[in-house]
Amino acid sequence: MEEFNNYKDSVFTSNKKRAEEILDQYGYPGINLVGKEGSSNYWLIVQHCDFDPDFQKRVLKMMKKEIEKDNADGRNYAYLTDRVRKNTGKKLLYGTQVVYNSKGQAVSRPLEDSANVNIRRSEVGLQPLEAYLNQMTKLHFEVNKELMLKKGITEPILYEVPK
Known part of the structure; x- marks a missing residue:
């Protein structure tokens, strides 16, 4: 396990270095620059840079500008927002980061303004939180x-799931 973790950490560190170079040279690589898949792949690398939440925050700020131009995926923005909030000890906005209770049921990490979470989720193209938690629960099961x-x-x- 230690060998795997060392390998994983070296891969994430290497990927982060390249992602940072791309960000410095081009800004957030939006859809118009690298296509939908390329932009999503870049986001995925950043999403897994949990060891550097400051870098994740920097990317999130640049990504927001591209979201406003409809040049990045709003769902990815929601996931990265929650990841940054989790990594910095804040409550989530979209409920994308989960834990599992003793019955194997997915539960969102603590939410800010939970009464309006499904409105926020809808605004970025995510399904209702209950549907997402069901999906995660089934996978976990x-x-x-x-x-x-x-x-x-x-x-x-x-x-x-609310109608």
């Missing part, structure tokens, strides 16, 4: 099926 069955949980415990 499948990955941990043997453990869940040993606990007597025979199917994922889902939330009611």
